[in-house]
Amino acid sequence: xxxxxxxxxxxxxxxxxxxxxxxxxxxxxxxxxxxxxxxxxxxxxxxxxxxxxxxxxxxxxxxxxxxxxxxxxxxxxxxxxxxxxxxxxxxxxxxxxxxxxxxxxxxxxxxxxxxxxxxxxxxxxxxxxxxxxxxxxxxxxxxxxxxxxxxxxxxxxxxxxxxxxxxxxxxxxxxxxxxxxxxxxxxxxxxxxxxxxxxxxxxxxxxxxxxxxxxxxxxxxxxxxxxxxxxxxxxxxxxxxxxxxxxxxxxxxxxxxxxxxxxxxxxxxxxxxxxxxxxxxxxxxxxxxxxxxxxxxxxxxxxxxxxxxxxxxxxxxxxxxxxxxxxxxxxxxxxxxxxxxxxxxxxxxxxxxxxxxxxxxxxxxxxxxxxxxxxxxxxxxx
Numbered sequence: 001x002x003x004x005x006x007x008x009x010x011x012x013x014x015x016x017x018x019x020x021x022x023x024x025x026x027x028x029x030x031x032x033x034x035x036x037x038x039x040x041x042x043x044x045x046x047x048x049x050x051x052x053x054x055x056x057x058x059x060x061x062x063x064x065x066x067x068x069x070x071x072x073x074x075x076x077x078x079x080x081x082x083x084x085x086x087x088x089x090x091x092x093x094x095x096x097x098x099x100x101x102x103x104x105x106x107x108x109x110x111x112x113x114x115x116x117x118x119x120x121x122x123x124x125x126x127x128x129x130x131x132x133x134x135x136x137x138x139x140x141x142x143x144x145x146x147x148x149x150x151x152x153x154x155x156x157x158x159x160x161x162x163x164x165x166x167x168x169x170x171x172x173x174x175x176x177x178x179x180x181x182x183x184x185x186x187x188x189x190x191x192x193x194x195x196x197x198x199x200x201x202x203x204x205x206x207x208x209x210x211x212x213x214x215x216x217x218x219x220x221x222x223x224x225x226x227x228x229x230x231x232x233x234x235x236x237x238x239x240x241x242x243x244x245x246x247x248x249x250x251x252x253x254x255x256x257x258x259x260x261x262x263x264x265x266x267x268x269x270x271x272x273x274x275x276x277x278x279x280x281x282x283x284x285x286x287x288x289x290x291x292x293x294x295x296x297x298x299x300x301x302x303x304x305x306x307x308x309x310x311x312x313x314x315x316x317x318x319x320x321x322x323x324x325x326x327x328x329x330x331x332x333x334x335x336x337x338x339x340x341x342x343x344x345x346x347x348x349x350x351x352x353x354x355x356x357x358x359x360x361x362x363x364x365x366x367x368x369x370x371x372x373x374x375x376x377x378x379x380x381x382x
Contacts, residue, residue, distance in 0.1 A: 070220070276327055
Protein backbone atom coordinates (compact mmCIF):
# COMPACT_ATOMS: atom_id res chain seq x y z
CA UNK A 1 0.00 0.00 0.00
CA UNK A 2 2.85 2.41 0.81
CA UNK A 3 4.18 2.12 -2.73
CA UNK A 4 0.77 3.13 -4.06
CA UNK A 5 0.58 6.37 -2.08
CA UNK A 6 2.25 9.35 -3.70
CA UNK A 7 2.56 12.99 -2.66
CA UNK A 8 2.70 14.74 -5.99
CA UNK A 9 1.96 17.85 -7.98
CA UNK A 10 -1.18 17.96 -10.13
CA UNK A 11 0.78 18.18 -13.37
CA UNK A 12 2.65 15.04 -12.34
CA UNK A 13 -0.66 13.27 -11.73
CA UNK A 14 -1.70 14.10 -15.29
CA UNK A 15 1.52 12.48 -16.54
CA UNK A 16 1.11 9.34 -14.44
CA UNK A 17 -2.50 8.95 -15.57
CA UNK A 18 -1.60 9.43 -19.24
CA UNK A 19 1.02 6.70 -18.94
CA UNK A 20 -1.53 4.48 -17.18
CA UNK A 21 -3.94 5.06 -20.08
CA UNK A 22 -1.33 3.92 -22.58
CA UNK A 23 0.12 7.17 -23.89
CA UNK A 24 2.48 6.41 -26.76
CA UNK A 25 3.41 9.85 -28.10
CA UNK A 26 3.71 13.36 -26.67
CA UNK A 27 4.61 16.56 -28.49
CA UNK A 28 4.67 19.90 -26.75
CA UNK A 29 6.24 23.25 -26.10
CA UNK A 30 7.00 24.65 -22.62
CA UNK A 31 4.57 27.22 -21.23
CA UNK A 32 3.66 28.20 -17.67
CA UNK A 33 1.83 26.71 -15.80
CA UNK A 34 1.83 23.42 -17.74
CA UNK A 35 5.58 23.00 -18.30
CA UNK A 36 5.98 20.30 -15.66
CA UNK A 37 3.82 17.98 -17.76
CA UNK A 38 6.26 18.23 -20.64
CA UNK A 39 9.24 17.94 -18.29
CA UNK A 40 8.08 14.76 -16.56
CA UNK A 41 6.85 13.11 -19.75
CA UNK A 42 10.19 13.78 -21.46
CA UNK A 43 11.81 11.63 -18.77
CA UNK A 44 9.17 8.95 -18.17
CA UNK A 45 7.58 8.28 -21.56
CA UNK A 46 10.74 6.96 -23.29
CA UNK A 47 11.19 4.56 -20.37
CA UNK A 48 7.79 3.09 -21.25
CA UNK A 49 8.71 2.69 -24.91
CA UNK A 50 6.88 5.83 -26.01
CA UNK A 51 8.10 8.81 -28.00
CA UNK A 52 8.57 12.40 -26.82
CA UNK A 53 9.42 15.42 -28.92
CA UNK A 54 9.65 19.11 -28.04
CA UNK A 55 8.34 20.97 -31.07
CA UNK A 56 9.16 24.50 -32.19
CA UNK A 57 5.74 25.88 -31.25
CA UNK A 58 2.21 25.00 -30.17
CA UNK A 59 0.75 24.65 -33.66
CA UNK A 60 3.36 22.10 -34.70
CA UNK A 61 2.85 20.24 -31.40
CA UNK A 62 -0.84 19.79 -32.15
CA UNK A 63 -0.13 18.71 -35.71
CA UNK A 64 2.47 16.22 -34.48
CA UNK A 65 0.07 14.43 -32.14
CA UNK A 66 -2.50 14.22 -34.94
CA UNK A 67 0.07 12.51 -37.17
CA UNK A 68 1.17 10.16 -34.40
CA UNK A 69 -2.41 9.23 -33.57
CA UNK A 70 -3.05 8.28 -37.18
CA UNK A 71 -0.23 5.75 -36.92
CA UNK A 72 -2.06 4.06 -34.03
CA UNK A 73 -0.55 5.71 -30.94
CA UNK A 74 -2.47 7.28 -28.10
CA UNK A 75 -1.27 10.88 -28.27
CA UNK A 76 -1.32 13.98 -26.06
CA UNK A 77 -0.07 17.55 -25.85
CA UNK A 78 -0.18 20.08 -23.00
CA UNK A 79 -0.24 23.85 -22.92
CA UNK A 80 -1.79 26.94 -21.33
CA UNK A 81 -4.01 29.76 -22.59
CA UNK A 82 -1.86 31.43 -25.30
CA UNK A 83 -0.69 28.06 -26.61
CA UNK A 84 -4.23 26.73 -26.54
CA UNK A 85 -5.23 29.63 -28.80
CA UNK A 86 -2.53 28.67 -31.27
CA UNK A 87 -3.68 25.04 -31.37
CA UNK A 88 -7.27 25.82 -32.37
CA UNK A 89 -6.98 25.40 -36.15
CA UNK A 90 -5.38 21.98 -35.73
CA UNK A 91 -7.94 21.00 -33.06
CA UNK A 92 -10.60 21.75 -35.67
CA UNK A 93 -8.71 19.56 -38.13
CA UNK A 94 -8.67 16.71 -35.60
CA UNK A 95 -12.41 17.14 -35.05
CA UNK A 96 -13.16 17.10 -38.78
CA UNK A 97 -10.79 14.23 -39.57
CA UNK A 98 -11.94 12.34 -36.44
CA UNK A 99 -8.49 11.83 -35.01
CA UNK A 100 -8.39 10.75 -31.34
CA UNK A 101 -6.03 12.80 -29.16
CA UNK A 102 -5.93 14.55 -25.78
CA UNK A 103 -5.16 18.25 -25.29
CA UNK A 104 -4.36 19.45 -21.76
CA UNK A 105 -4.85 23.16 -20.99
CA UNK A 106 -3.62 24.27 -17.55
CA UNK A 107 -5.38 27.62 -17.44
CA UNK A 108 -3.80 30.91 -16.42
CA UNK A 109 -4.95 34.54 -16.45
CA UNK A 110 -5.51 36.27 -19.79
CA UNK A 111 -6.18 37.51 -22.39
CA UNK A 112 -2.91 37.44 -24.32
CA UNK A 113 0.05 36.60 -22.08
CA UNK A 114 -2.00 37.94 -19.15
CA UNK A 115 -0.99 36.50 -15.79
CA UNK A 116 1.43 33.62 -16.54
CA UNK A 117 1.56 32.44 -12.92
CA UNK A 118 -1.97 33.46 -11.88
CA UNK A 119 -4.94 31.12 -11.73
CA UNK A 120 -7.95 31.47 -14.00
CA UNK A 121 -10.80 29.46 -15.47
CA UNK A 122 -11.31 31.75 -18.42
CA UNK A 123 -10.92 29.18 -21.21
CA UNK A 124 -14.21 27.32 -20.76
CA UNK A 125 -15.84 28.89 -23.78
CA UNK A 126 -12.64 28.75 -25.79
CA UNK A 127 -12.57 25.00 -25.21
CA UNK A 128 -16.08 24.80 -26.67
CA UNK A 129 -15.92 27.38 -29.46
CA UNK A 130 -12.22 28.05 -30.01
CA UNK A 131 -12.08 26.39 -33.40
CA UNK A 132 -14.34 27.68 -36.15
CA UNK A 133 -17.41 26.03 -37.64
CA UNK A 134 -20.18 23.89 -36.23
CA UNK A 135 -18.76 21.08 -34.16
CA UNK A 136 -18.95 19.50 -30.73
CA UNK A 137 -16.15 18.86 -28.28
CA UNK A 138 -15.55 16.90 -25.10
CA UNK A 139 -14.03 18.80 -22.17
CA UNK A 140 -13.27 17.33 -18.73
CA UNK A 141 -11.89 18.82 -15.53
CA UNK A 142 -11.14 17.91 -11.89
CA UNK A 143 -10.63 19.55 -8.50
CA UNK A 144 -8.35 17.05 -6.75
CA UNK A 145 -5.58 14.65 -7.63
CA UNK A 146 -7.55 11.40 -7.35
CA UNK A 147 -10.21 12.74 -9.68
CA UNK A 148 -7.59 14.26 -11.96
CA UNK A 149 -6.08 10.81 -12.45
CA UNK A 150 -9.48 9.33 -13.29
CA UNK A 151 -10.47 12.17 -15.63
CA UNK A 152 -7.18 12.00 -17.51
CA UNK A 153 -7.73 8.31 -18.16
CA UNK A 154 -11.34 9.07 -19.10
CA UNK A 155 -10.13 11.68 -21.58
CA UNK A 156 -8.18 8.99 -23.43
CA UNK A 157 -11.10 6.56 -23.21
CA UNK A 158 -13.59 9.03 -24.67
CA UNK A 159 -11.14 10.11 -27.33
CA UNK A 160 -10.66 6.55 -28.53
CA UNK A 161 -14.36 5.66 -28.28
CA UNK A 162 -15.67 8.62 -30.26
CA UNK A 163 -12.63 9.34 -32.46
CA UNK A 164 -12.41 12.93 -31.33
CA UNK A 165 -10.01 15.36 -29.65
CA UNK A 166 -10.74 15.66 -25.92
CA UNK A 167 -9.81 18.72 -23.88
CA UNK A 168 -8.60 18.27 -20.30
CA UNK A 169 -9.21 21.72 -18.83
CA UNK A 170 -7.25 22.17 -15.62
CA UNK A 171 -6.17 25.37 -13.87
CA UNK A 172 -2.97 26.66 -12.26
CA UNK A 173 -3.98 25.72 -8.71
CA UNK A 174 -4.83 22.12 -9.61
CA UNK A 175 -1.70 21.88 -11.77
CA UNK A 176 0.70 23.12 -9.10
CA UNK A 177 -0.78 22.04 -5.77
CA UNK A 178 0.53 18.92 -4.06
CA UNK A 179 -1.58 16.34 -2.28
CA UNK A 180 -1.97 12.61 -1.81
CA UNK A 181 -2.60 10.33 -4.75
CA UNK A 182 -3.38 6.64 -4.39
CA UNK A 183 -2.07 5.05 -7.57
CA UNK A 184 -4.64 2.67 -9.09
CA UNK A 185 -3.52 -0.87 -9.80
CA UNK A 186 -3.15 -1.88 -13.45
CA UNK A 187 -6.60 -2.84 -14.68
CA UNK A 188 -8.38 -1.10 -11.82
CA UNK A 189 -9.58 1.64 -14.19
CA UNK A 190 -10.91 0.18 -17.47
CA UNK A 191 -9.10 1.34 -20.60
CA UNK A 192 -10.57 1.80 -24.08
CA UNK A 193 -8.20 0.68 -26.80
CA UNK A 194 -8.18 1.76 -30.43
CA UNK A 195 -10.89 0.05 -32.49
CA UNK A 196 -9.13 -1.29 -35.59
CA UNK A 197 -10.88 -2.29 -38.75
CA UNK A 198 -11.35 -5.96 -39.56
CA UNK A 199 -11.31 -5.20 -43.29
CA UNK A 200 -8.57 -7.26 -44.91
CA UNK A 201 -5.78 -5.97 -47.12
CA UNK A 202 -6.91 -5.44 -50.71
CA UNK A 203 -10.55 -4.97 -49.64
CA UNK A 204 -12.38 -1.65 -49.98
CA UNK A 205 -11.88 0.15 -46.63
CA UNK A 206 -14.20 3.02 -45.67
CA UNK A 207 -12.38 5.03 -42.98
CA UNK A 208 -15.37 7.30 -42.31
CA UNK A 209 -18.25 4.83 -42.37
CA UNK A 210 -19.67 4.41 -38.83
CA UNK A 211 -20.80 1.03 -37.57
CA UNK A 212 -24.30 0.58 -36.13
CA UNK A 213 -22.98 1.50 -32.67
CA UNK A 214 -21.61 4.77 -34.09
CA UNK A 215 -17.93 3.89 -33.72
CA UNK A 216 -15.54 4.25 -36.66
CA UNK A 217 -12.88 1.52 -36.91
CA UNK A 218 -9.45 2.86 -37.85
CA UNK A 219 -6.53 1.53 -39.85
CA UNK A 220 -3.05 2.65 -38.85
CA UNK A 221 -1.12 4.76 -41.31
CA UNK A 222 1.77 2.71 -42.63
CA UNK A 223 -0.32 -0.44 -42.38
CA UNK A 224 -2.20 -2.42 -45.00
CA UNK A 225 -4.70 0.26 -46.08
CA UNK A 226 -4.21 3.49 -47.97
CA UNK A 227 -6.78 6.21 -47.29
CA UNK A 228 -7.17 9.98 -47.43
CA UNK A 229 -7.27 12.33 -44.45
CA UNK A 230 -8.41 15.91 -44.95
CA UNK A 231 -9.89 18.85 -43.10
CA UNK A 232 -12.27 19.39 -46.00
CA UNK A 233 -15.80 18.01 -46.00
CA UNK A 234 -15.30 14.45 -47.19
CA UNK A 235 -17.10 11.27 -48.13
CA UNK A 236 -16.79 7.88 -46.45
CA UNK A 237 -13.50 7.24 -48.29
CA UNK A 238 -12.05 10.50 -46.97
CA UNK A 239 -12.05 12.32 -50.30
CA UNK A 240 -13.22 15.98 -50.47
CA UNK A 241 -16.79 16.61 -51.53
CA UNK A 242 -19.01 19.68 -51.86
CA UNK A 243 -22.19 17.61 -52.19
CA UNK A 244 -24.73 19.22 -49.78
CA UNK A 245 -26.03 15.82 -48.72
CA UNK A 246 -22.55 14.62 -47.81
CA UNK A 247 -21.75 17.90 -46.01
CA UNK A 248 -24.99 17.72 -44.02
CA UNK A 249 -24.50 14.08 -43.10
CA UNK A 250 -20.90 14.59 -42.00
CA UNK A 251 -21.60 17.64 -39.83
CA UNK A 252 -24.62 15.96 -38.25
CA UNK A 253 -22.43 12.94 -37.49
CA UNK A 254 -19.68 15.07 -35.90
CA UNK A 255 -22.21 16.75 -33.62
CA UNK A 256 -24.51 13.83 -32.89
CA UNK A 257 -21.78 11.36 -31.94
CA UNK A 258 -21.02 13.65 -28.97
CA UNK A 259 -24.26 15.48 -28.18
CA UNK A 260 -26.17 12.22 -28.50
CA UNK A 261 -24.08 10.64 -25.74
CA UNK A 262 -24.21 13.38 -23.11
CA UNK A 263 -25.31 11.02 -20.37
CA UNK A 264 -22.48 8.56 -21.03
CA UNK A 265 -19.97 11.43 -20.91
CA UNK A 266 -21.36 13.26 -17.88
CA UNK A 267 -19.28 13.12 -14.71
CA UNK A 268 -20.41 15.08 -11.66
CA UNK A 269 -20.02 14.88 -7.88
CA UNK A 270 -22.88 15.64 -5.52
CA UNK A 271 -22.63 16.93 -1.97
CA UNK A 272 -25.67 17.46 0.32
CA UNK A 273 -28.11 18.10 -2.53
CA UNK A 274 -31.10 16.19 -1.13
CA UNK A 275 -32.33 19.07 1.04
CA UNK A 276 -30.30 22.00 -0.28
CA UNK A 277 -32.05 25.36 -0.37
CA UNK A 278 -28.99 26.86 -2.02
CA UNK A 279 -27.05 24.84 -4.61
CA UNK A 280 -23.49 25.83 -5.41
CA UNK A 281 -22.23 24.78 -8.84
CA UNK A 282 -18.49 24.75 -9.39
CA UNK A 283 -15.59 22.93 -11.04
CA UNK A 284 -11.81 22.71 -10.97
CA UNK A 285 -9.99 24.26 -8.02
CA UNK A 286 -12.94 26.60 -7.34
CA UNK A 287 -14.94 23.56 -6.26
CA UNK A 288 -12.51 23.00 -3.38
CA UNK A 289 -13.43 26.33 -1.82
CA UNK A 290 -17.10 25.76 -2.58
CA UNK A 291 -17.06 22.38 -0.81
CA UNK A 292 -15.22 23.81 2.19
CA UNK A 293 -17.88 26.49 2.57
CA UNK A 294 -20.74 24.04 2.13
CA UNK A 295 -19.41 21.71 4.81
CA UNK A 296 -18.72 24.61 7.16
CA UNK A 297 -22.18 26.18 6.81
CA UNK A 298 -23.98 22.81 6.97
CA UNK A 299 -22.41 22.35 10.41
CA UNK A 300 -24.11 25.62 11.39
CA UNK A 301 -27.51 24.58 10.12
CA UNK A 302 -27.52 26.20 6.68
CA UNK A 303 -28.90 23.96 3.93
CA UNK A 304 -26.25 24.33 1.26
CA UNK A 305 -25.26 21.76 -1.32
CA UNK A 306 -22.67 21.45 -4.07
CA UNK A 307 -22.85 20.11 -7.61
CA UNK A 308 -19.28 19.73 -8.87
CA UNK A 309 -18.99 19.48 -12.65
CA UNK A 310 -16.28 17.26 -14.09
CA UNK A 311 -17.75 17.29 -17.59
CA UNK A 312 -17.98 20.83 -18.94
CA UNK A 313 -18.68 19.93 -22.59
CA UNK A 314 -21.04 18.60 -23.71
CA UNK A 315 -22.66 20.66 -20.97
CA UNK A 316 -24.78 18.42 -18.69
CA UNK A 317 -27.81 20.74 -18.70
CA UNK A 318 -30.17 17.88 -17.87
CA UNK A 319 -28.49 17.11 -14.54
CA UNK A 320 -28.07 20.80 -13.64
CA UNK A 321 -31.81 21.25 -14.20
CA UNK A 322 -32.66 18.20 -12.12
CA UNK A 323 -30.40 19.02 -9.17
CA UNK A 324 -31.37 22.72 -8.99
CA UNK A 325 -35.10 22.31 -9.52
CA UNK A 326 -36.05 22.62 -5.83
CA UNK A 327 -33.39 25.15 -4.82
CA UNK A 328 -34.40 28.65 -3.79
CA UNK A 329 -31.28 30.00 -5.46
CA UNK A 330 -28.16 28.77 -7.24
CA UNK A 331 -24.64 30.16 -6.88
CA UNK A 332 -22.09 29.43 -9.62
CA UNK A 333 -18.52 29.59 -8.31
CA UNK A 334 -15.81 30.10 -10.94
CA UNK A 335 -12.75 32.20 -11.69
CA UNK A 336 -13.90 34.10 -14.76
CA UNK A 337 -16.61 36.60 -15.70
CA UNK A 338 -19.36 33.97 -15.59
CA UNK A 339 -18.85 31.49 -18.42
CA UNK A 340 -20.50 28.45 -16.80
CA UNK A 341 -22.99 30.85 -15.18
CA UNK A 342 -24.55 31.49 -18.60
CA UNK A 343 -24.92 27.76 -19.27
CA UNK A 344 -26.59 27.22 -15.90
CA UNK A 345 -29.02 30.06 -16.57
CA UNK A 346 -29.94 28.53 -19.92
CA UNK A 347 -30.52 25.16 -18.27
CA UNK A 348 -32.99 26.41 -15.64
CA UNK A 349 -36.59 27.58 -16.00
CA UNK A 350 -35.94 30.47 -13.63
CA UNK A 351 -32.57 32.04 -14.54
CA UNK A 352 -33.20 34.95 -12.17
CA UNK A 353 -32.39 32.70 -9.20
CA UNK A 354 -28.84 32.07 -10.50
CA UNK A 355 -26.00 34.22 -9.11
CA UNK A 356 -22.23 34.40 -9.56
CA UNK A 357 -19.36 34.19 -7.05
CA UNK A 358 -16.12 34.81 -8.89
CA UNK A 359 -12.62 36.24 -8.98
CA UNK A 360 -10.84 37.48 -12.11
CA UNK A 361 -7.62 38.90 -10.62
CA UNK A 362 -5.36 35.85 -10.79
CA UNK A 363 -5.96 35.03 -7.12
CA UNK A 364 -7.58 31.84 -5.90
CA UNK A 365 -11.22 32.22 -4.88
CA UNK A 366 -11.57 31.45 -1.16
CA UNK A 367 -14.47 30.22 0.97
CA UNK A 368 -14.64 33.71 2.48
CA UNK A 369 -15.06 35.22 -0.99
CA UNK A 370 -18.01 32.91 -1.64
CA UNK A 371 -19.48 33.54 1.79
CA UNK A 372 -19.44 37.30 1.23
CA UNK A 373 -21.48 36.87 -1.95
CA UNK A 374 -23.90 34.57 -0.14
CA UNK A 375 -24.45 37.22 2.52
CA UNK A 376 -25.32 39.78 -0.14
CA UNK A 377 -27.82 37.40 -1.74
CA UNK A 378 -29.38 36.48 1.59
CA UNK A 379 -29.50 40.14 2.56
CA UNK A 380 -31.64 40.86 -0.48
CA UNK A 381 -34.11 38.25 0.71
CA UNK A 382 -33.75 36.02 -2.33
